[in-house]
Amino acid sequence: LTSLDCAMLSIVKSFAKFVFFTTVGGGIGYFFWETAGKNIDFGDPKFNVWIHWFVVVSFALSCGLIQMVRSVILMTLVTILNVHGQAFVQCALMALVADSPGQNLMMNFHQATDSLLCNIDVAKNVTRAKMDLLFKPSENILDDLLQGAKAAAKVSQDLPLMVQDLEAELGRDPNSGTDREHEAYEKDVNEWESAYLMKKGELPTKIEAMFEHRVSERKLRELSYRKEALRNFIRRATHACEDIINSAIRECKLWSLEHYNKCWAENWLNPFCKIYQGDELCNMLNMINYRGEQCESNNSGISEYANTYGAQLAAAEDYTEKLSDDFKLNIQFKVDLPLRRPDLVTVQQMAAIIKQSVSGIVSFVKYFSILMKAVSFFLALTTLRVNLSWFQSYMKDVTHSNCYLTKFWLDIEKRRKEENRKHLMPLRPFEQGRINNLLSPKPTPEERKHLVRGISTLFHMFWSIFSLIIIDDQFYHLLDMVKDYSGIEVNQTGRHDIIITLEGTGEVARMIGSVIEDLNQTVKLDQVINNEHCVVQPTKIDYESVKKIWLLYALLCFQLTAGVYLVRLRLLITNLMYPEREKVRAVWLYNDMLRNRAMHFRKRKVEINKMAMNDEFPKPTSSVWSDVFVCIYCGEKGKYDFSTCDKHNQNIDHCKHCWEEELAERCIACLLQRENIVGKDGRIKEEYRALSVAEASTNTERN
Incomplete structure (x- = not known):
């Protein structure tokens, strides 16, 4: 190959490598968003979509262009599938369990509660119809009788007032001079008190206003005490006069003593203070002699007035008894009362209370699921940070995690053995605790600890998830059976007759008879009640969600058992990316x-x-x-x-x-x-x- 061919081949390899790692990075970014960041809401749906694709494209370009990011992201993917990702998968598993069987169980319980309350309401309607048949006629009669009783009570309330008016009319003596004498006494005492107050510097207008207020207060007291005084007049007629005089003398004595102490406190050298000392002032009014002359003699005419008052009162009592004797009420009411009407909280109140409590539990499960997904997102970010820190230590510190026999180490061992030089294989016992073969299936002591803890965690999680799914499924079958056999239909028929006879010729009988008319009543009952609207409609568990739960559990099993070996893949990835x-x-x-x-x-x-x-x-x-x-x-x-x-x-x-x-x-x-x-x-x-x-x-x- 020429140099140009080698250059072209290198470019093709680099481009293929870029495309491959860009595709892998995009897939990892999409997986990261779907599992960890999907439930994060930024307030705007369009902005959420934009953030979604921004994350995917960022992962793709970073993996394709930057070797360090490529290594860290691949290690993060391995870690998420391994020990550091166990918490992430557990949170996702808990969120899915809370979403599917947990919320389904809560909703079925909610429906069962609503159905129970509805059936209670139907039962109360059945009982209410029976109670209305039993109690409604009597309630109508009692209402009418209550109106008549109110009218009779008004008459009985007015009778004592009529008697009191009669007593007042009989007890008035136009020739009596008691009122004139009282007014004369009051005038004299007012003059003495006025002179005394003017010496102290009080104004005449103020003194006159005080006297007028005193007279009005006395008249009000007379009016308020008149009824009670007339009721007790006979009982107190023999000693009322003496009681009045004794009270007046006592008040005079107390008044003198009070003013004497007050005068003495102001100026103990004042000679006029002697006026208040002793009995001179009270004796000057001649009250003691008045008590003996008037109250202890027959001059008052009390006995004669009492006899007249008693005779008129007896006549009024005879009239009242005669008025009552002419009244007679006969009520014929016969009914069998098999039940007592309880005074309980209403079904609507019970339903509101239970719905409120259940809605709180459902809301808690819902928000707990969202919280677990948010925790999964932050755990993924934490895993990314941990792997970045591990990668930086790997590049800087030659001793960092350098305890595995890699391929190049084995090549060195093979070469030294062929050259008949000092070599290290097989490892001695004092070396086996520190050095581990990267490709050996035997777990290290640290991996063995993770394996034991993982199996224990798997056991507890299996029973928790299995129990929740079984309880949800069995509760569904129970409610489904209840739905098939809980329909009822009640046909109620009944009749209730009541007859009331009113007898009497007196005023009260005629008055009550005019109030309660057409008392004879007949109440009929003919109705059909069913609980079709109360039949529970349970929700069956979504077996697709159950399948996802067990798939996540299988992934967790792989992480906690065979997955403990995948922690070594971090070294394989970095060794592959950085062979030097x-x-x-x-x-x-x-x-x-x-x-x-x-x-x-x-x-x-x-x-x-x-x-x-x-x-x-x-x-x-x-x-x-x-x-x-x-x-x-x-x-x-x-x-x-x-x-x-x-x-x-x-x-x-x-x-x-x-x-x-x-x-x-x-x-x-x-x-x-x-x-x-x-x-x-x-x-x-x-x-x-x-x-x-x-x-x-x-x-x-x-x-």
């Missing part, structure tokens, strides 16, 4: 392993030298009961291909690789038992550094 970087990392790892193995063998030589000098070796693991050998040099365990030296107090075992490659078929304890192999400079002596060259055939084969 892979060579640098493989060379460093190979040299580091050679260095660590040499350091380990030097350390073991010093330790074995100390044990051989003292002839003190650990007890061998091989015995009659156990045929397992442990190499004293590298720690390899096994049952076959071991060489044993019995020249020491304990048998010394050597594995095949150490015996043939490292020790040239010689016992290391025999080689290192003559002297201390560490020189004065702290380093191993030259003759003990390389033991792979045979000097003598002093080996002992295994029996």
Whole structure:
């Protein structure tokens, strides 16, 4: 091929590579948007579509043009399908479970609740019709009787007023001078009080207004107390006069004492304060003599007035009894009451309460699903950031995740083995914990931990999802069976007669009879009630959604079991994209392993030298009961291909690789038992550094 042909071939390869990775990037971008960003709303449908295609095109062009972005996006795709994507898939699985069986179960429960409430309402309508047949006639009669009772109550309320008016008319004495005497007393006392207040500086107009207010208040009190006073007049007639005089004297005494204390407090040298002291002021009114002359004599005419009042009151009571005796009401009402009408919350209120609570649960499930999808979106972004950080560490730090045997490492091992130089395969036990074969199916300790945790998570998630789907399906079949056998139809017929007879010739009987007319009633019932509108219509679970759930669960099973190996694909991707970087990392790892193995063998030589000098070796693991050998040099365990030296107090075992490659078929304890192999400079002596060259055939084969 000419140089032009090579250039054209390179251009074609580059273009094909660009098209391939652009297509892959577009597919990854579309997958990312459909699974993580589809439920994000930017407020405008057109803007949402524009953002959608912007994300897809950005992924496509970035993968096609930029190698670093291509590597990070491919690693992100692998990670989403792997350990770092487990949370993403779990969130998507939880969102789908909440969307399909969860919401379907809530909706079926909602419909079952509505159907139950509707049937309760139908039952209440049946009961209500029966109750109306039982109670409606009696309620009508009781309403009419209540109107008559109100009229009778008004008459009975007016009778005491009529009696009181009669009492007042009988008790009025036009020739009595009591009122005139009271007015004269009041006038005198007002003059004394006016003079006293004017001395204190009060204005005459204010004093006159005070007197007028006092008179009006007294008249109001007389009017308000008149009825009660007349009712108790007979009972208190014998001591009312004395009670009035005693009260007046007591008030006078208290008034004098109060003004005396007040005058004394203002000026204790004032000689006029003596006026209020003692009984002079109250005795001056001659009230004590008035009590003896008027109340304790027959001058008041109380007894005569009381006799007249009692006779008139007895006549009024006789009239009332006669009025009542002429009234008689006979009600014939016979009905059987099998039920009591409960006073409960209405069905509409119950339905509103339950619908409100169920709607809250449905809304919670709906928004929880949206939240899980939003969390999935942010988890995808987090995974992208984690892989970018991992890629940057891979490019900068040669030790980052450099613990796998890659293809170039194996090529180095093969070449050194062909050149008969120091090589590392097979790995020694002290190296197997650090180094792992990239293509080996055996999981590493870290991968084994993820595998155990993943299987436990799968077990719990399986029972949770399976239980929810089974409960939803069984609840649907239960409601479907209820729908087939819950239809009812009630035919109600009935009749209720009531007859009321009113007897009496008195005023009250005639008055009530004029109020309640046409009391004889007949109520009939003939209706058909069914619950066809209450039959529940359950919603069957969408088996397409169930299929998607189990597909996601299968993907999660792959991630948590075989998917733990896919974490190694990050190294394969970066090694594929950056082969030169892979060579640098493989060379460093190979040299580091050679260095660590040499350091380990030097350390073991010093330790074995100390044990051989003292002839003190650990007890061998091989015995009659156990045929397992442990190499004293590298720690390899096994049952076959071991060489044993019995020249020491304990048998010394050597594995095949150490015996043939490292020790040239010689016992290391025999080689290192003559002297201390560490020189004065702290380093191993030259003759003990390389033991792979045979000097003598002093080996002992295994029996």
